[in-house]
Amino acid sequence: MITPERIMAWAIPGFFILIGIELLVAKLRRRDVYYSNDAINSLGLGTISQIVGVFTKLFAIGIYGWCATHLARWQLPADSVWVWISGLLLYDFLYYWLHRMGHEVNVLWAAHVVHHQSESYNLTTALRQTGSGFLLGWLFYLPMALLGYPTEVFAVVALIDLLYQFWVHTEVIGRLGWFDRVFCSPSNHRAHHAVNDRYLDRNYGGILIIWDRMFGSFVEENDEDPPVFGTRAPLQSWNPLWANVEVYWAMLKDSWHARSWLDKLRVWIKPPGWRPADVAARFPKAEFDITHARYNPTLSFPLKLYTLASFGVLLLIGVHFLGAAPKLPLQQAVPYALYLVYSLWAIGLLMEGRRIGIWLELLRTGGTAAGVWLSGSWFGGMPLDPRVKLALVALFGIGAIAVLVLAGYARRHPGSAHAALS
Structure with missing residues (x-):
């Protein structure tokens, strides 16, 4: 079927x-x-x-x-x-x-x-x-x-x-x-x-x-006006959690600040970009500029290589989660899911060049290596073959060492592409 x-x-x-x-x-x-x-x-x-x-x-x-x-x-x-x-x-x-x-x-x-x-x-x-x-x-x-x-x-x-x-x-x-x-x-x-x-x-x-x-909503692509992609309120972040809540948060703030109770409701059901007049006057936002620079914080080659490798491992773990989670009880599936979300959040902050990203990533890699070593199992209490256990401890242990090396490099080279990590 x-x-x-x-x-x-x-x-x-x-x-x-x-x-x-x-x-x-x-x-x-x-x-x-x-x-x-x-x-x-x-x-x-x-x-x-x-x-x-x-x-x-x-x-x-x-x-x-x-x-x-x-x-x-x-x-x-x-x-x-x-x-x-x-x-x-x-x-x-x-x-x-x-x-x-x-x-x-x-x-x-x-x-x-x-x-x-x-x-x-x-x-x-x-x-x-x-x-x-x-x-x-x-x-x-x-x-x-x-x-x-x-x-x-x-x-x-x-x-x-x-x-x-x-x-x-x-x-x-x-x-x-x-x-x-x-x-x-x-x-x-x-x-x-x-x-x-x-x-x-x-x-x-x-x-x-x-x-x-x-229904009158069709437009043809025009070569003389090539599409510019994104939104009119650019995200300017690699944080996946913020990406999911940014508009909800903006609506909550506008609804809170609106003086009219009707406007507090309208914020939620009006078209995107609509704001109560009193809120827009007190908390103005910059006009959208279609020529604004792409959000692309510069990272050194080692840091870029690290984030690509770490994310590749996370994708494999994510595939395992999607296959295993439906068979796991809720109390085991939820921590596994939170681990993945935390990991994606940490890598996002790392790509932004934020110092906290280093500490979150170090906690993730070192914590995973220690947890697998001490428990001999993966999420959900799944016991690991000794060879798999050793491979995972080595993988995440090397990851933790790499994070420390990247942090040390940033401290020694304050003008480098990832100096913000120091």
Whole structure:
């Protein structure tokens, strides 16, 4: 039987193969499409999204299943081809409206903004996903439940719709002629991610772009006005936790400072960027400058190499977590998840050149080595083969030594690229 888990297991290796191909093509064309810090940040946010999904996917699926069982007047057959095809079309239509409202309602933008924060546009951007979208996103798909589409159909077509959108996040594929007029394509989606006035809040379609043509939100990419990527309130950080809460925090502050009770509510439901007049006057923000410099703190080659290697190890651990967590009791899965989130947070601060990043990373690597050595097990009480135990202790022990060496280098070279670590 086709399940979302099986589809994702097939897809993940394909993601990284395609990322490698895109990187190679960009290099051959001498285009700067990838920045290591940005790619790590995007993949780290995708990892956090998957971690959150382990604990919340039953939330949306559970609500959908209950509604389909108790509120639908009939049940559509899960073994019918037309149910699957119509289910995919209906899901894509509902996704269009969720996506559109995610750009037009501030509280929904607070979740969706994570996907738009990158100032690069490549296949890692596709994997840059929110950790809070589960809170309200399920509301938009209830019509499918009320029409009787089985839960398994909903789960699979949702994943198909999401996976389709992976390949459109690239600059190395140009216009595709007739395809661009019917489907969401790289050209169409580049315009969606742009902050230029011409492109702002357009092209919401997931698989089909015809929804945008029908409802007046379509714009064509223009070579004379190339897309500039990011958001109009640049994140300026590699901290994945801040990336997930920045807009929520801004709304909370504006709502708190607003004098009118109606304005306190409007902050949450008005379009992104709207602020109560009294709050904007007392706490002004700088106007958006599309020519602002890309956020790209300079790191020395050793530090860049360390962050890439550490993140590569974390990705492997993340894959292990996703496979193991569903089988673990909650009291074991939660600490494992928190360890991964902490690790991604520490690496983010390290890439920003912040001194606390060194100490957090030293605590992570040294603590992991000590914990494995003393317990002889991994998270969840999983006993380790002695050879695996030794390899993990050596790996994280070497990591701790490398962090100390980097910190010492920064102290000895105060003018170096990572002097901020000292």
